[in-house]
Amino acid sequence: MTIDWAVSGWGRPGSALAVGSGRQGLGLLARWCRSTGISTVLAPAFCCTTMITPFWLEGMSVRFVAVDERLVMDADSLRTARAGHDGPVAVLVARTGGSGPSPRLRAELAATRRDGGLVIDDATHAILADTASGARPSWCDASLASLRKLLPVADGALVHVRDGIGLESDLAVPGQNPPGEVLALRGDLPVLARGEPQRPFPSGAGRYLDALARAEAHFDESLSPTAPSTVTRRVLGDLDGDALARRTAQNAHVLAGALSGSGARMINPGVPGPLLLRTTRAPAIDAELAAHGIFSPMDWTRPGAVDAALWPGDVLALDTRPIAGLDDAAMHDWLRFTAEIIRKWD
Numbered sequence: 001m002t003i004d005w006a007v008s009g010w011g012r013p014g015s016a017l018a019v020g021s022g023r024q025g026l027g028l029l030a031r032w033c034r035s036t037g038i039s040t041v042l043a044p045a046f047c048c049t050t051m052i053t054p055f056w057l058e059g060m061s062v063r064f065v066a067v068d069e070r071l072v073m074d075a076d077s078l079r080t081a082r083a084g085h086d087g088p089v090a091v092l093v094a095r096t097g098g099s100g101p102s103p104r105l106r107a108e109l110a111a112t113r114r115d116g117g118l119v120i121d122d123a124t125h126a127i128l129a130d131t132a133s134g135a136r137p138s139w140c141d142a143s144l145a146s147l148r149k150l151l152p153v154a155d156g157a158l159v160h161v162r163d164g165i166g167l168e169s170d171l172a173v174p175g176q177n178p179p180g181e182v183l184a185l186r187g188d189l190p191v192l193a194r195g196e197p198q199r200p201f202p203s204g205a206g207r208y209l210d211a212l213a214r215a216e217a218h219f220d221e222s223l224s225p226t227a228p229s230t231v232t233r234r235v236l237g238d239l240d241g242d243a244l245a246r247r248t249a250q251n252a253h254v255l256a257g258a259l260s261g262s263g264a265r266m267i268n269p270g271v272p273g274p275l276l277l278r279t280t281r282a283p284a285i286d287a288e289l290a291a292h293g294i295f296s297p298m299d300w301t302r303p304g305a306v307d308a309a310l311w312p313g314d315v316l317a318l319d320t321r322p323i324a325g326l327d328d329a330a331m332h333d334w335l336r337f338t339a340e341i342i343r344k345w346d
C-alpha cells in the first residue's frame with residue numbers, strides 16, 4: 001500500500017489533510033475546539049512539549065492526566081479529571097509506542113464524546129500500523145500523525161477528521177514555506193561527530209538527519225498551516241508503506257527477542273514503531289547507548305507544567321526504523337548489539 005492519497009488533500013474518505021508538521025495539524029484542531037466553545041484539553045502527562053504547545057498557543061487550558069503502565073492515558077485518571085470539569089473538553093490520547101487505548105479508556109472516551117467533548121488521537125507512533133492495516137481508529141473524532149518519526153521524511157503530518165469537523169477555513173495561508181523546505185547547517189547535530197564506536201550511519205542516513213535538523217530548526221516558526229515540503233510529498237507518493245511497516249516490525253521483533261528475559265519490561269514488543277522498555281536504569285542505559293551512537297527516537301523532556309509525580313522517568317525508547325542504505329541483516333546485527341549493551345545493566 002502506498003500513502004500517496006495523503007498528499008492529495010481533502011475529499012478522500014475520512015477527510016484527510018496533509019500539513020507541514022504535527023504542530024500545524026494540532027494547531028488546526030485546537031482552533032476547531034475553540035470555535036466550538038471547547039477551551040480545555042485533557043492531555044497525557046507523558047507527552048512531548050510540541051504536542052501541547054499548539055493548544056497553549058490557541059489560549060486553551062491544558063490539564064495533564066496520568067498514563068498507565070503502557071504509557072497511554074489512564075482510564076480512571078481521565079474519569080477523575082472529567083468529573084472535576086464543567087462542560088465539554090477535548091481529550092488528547094497519544095498512542096505512545098503504538099499502543100492503543102485500553103477497553104476502559106475507550107469506554108471513558110465514548111462517554112466524553114456523548115457529553116459533547118472531542119477526542120483527538122495522536123497517532124504519530126502508530127502511523128505504520130495504521131498504514132499497513134488500512135484501519136482508522138473509531139474511538140476518536142480526529143487523528144493526527146507527525147510523519148517524520150517513523151517515515152523517511154523530514155516534515156509533514158496527516159490529519160483525519162470525522163464528518164462534521166471543518167478545518168478548511170483555517171487553511172491556505174499564502175506565502176508560507178513548509179518547515180521542511182528551509183536550510184540549516186549540519187552542525188545542528190554535532191553529537192553525531194563524537195564518540196566511538198559509532199552506529200554505522202551510511203551516507204544516506206546522514207543526509208536524512210541533516211534534513212531532519214533543517215526542518216526541526218524551523219518548525220516552531222512555521223505554525224500556520226502549509227503543505228508538506230515538495231520532497232516529502234514526492235517520498236510519500238512513492239513510499240511502500242506495507243514494506244516499511246513490515247521491516248520496522250521485524251526490527252522490533254529481533255530487538256525484543258534479543259532482550260527477552262532481561263530485567264527491563266517491554267511494553268510493546270513487535271509493534272512497528274519504537275520499542276519501549278521500562279527500567280529504573282533507563283537514564284544510564286540511554287547515556288551509554290548514545291555514547292555508541294544509538295540515539296533515542298523519543299526526546300521527551302518533562303514539560304515544566306507536568307507534575308514530576310506524573311512523569312514516568314523509567315522509559316527507554318529504542319529506534320527500530322530501517323536505516324537508509326543499511327541492509328536488514330546488518331540492521332539486525334546492530335539491534336542485537338544494542339540489546340547486549342542493555343543486558344549488561346541487568
Ligand SMILES: Cc1ncc(COP(=O)(O)O)c(C=O)c1O
Binds near residue numbers: 020050122125157
Ligand atoms: C507524539 C508526537 N506528536 C506530535 C508531535 C509534533 O510533531 P511535529 O514535530 O511534526 O510538529 C511530536 C513531536 O515530537 C510527537 O512526538
